[in-house]
Amino acid sequence: MEYVYAAMLLHKAGQKVEEAGIKKVLEAAHVKVDDARAKALVAALEGVNIDEAIEKAAMPVAVAAAPAAAHEHKHEAHADEKKKAAEEKKSEETAAAGLGALFG
16 A cells, blocks of 8 residues: 555655655655565556546545435434424323323
């Protein structure tokens, strides 16, 4: 994962994502660098529009969060309805007890 972070940092800084740059970033973070992994990452990112890839990767997270929030809202509304129904029942029982006292 740290290799990907190094590549993203280089990209964000406006630097070209190259093997030497990734090695420097990782060494600065005191990470033991595996040359093969750095080389493989650079090869995998060749021809990839990193900004577009980040945008596509981030979008499903935001979209997935919306239904979860809606579900929570429904759950809260259902809990509120149950609470109101229980309060109404309690109120009716109290009223019925008062009427019972009138007729002894």
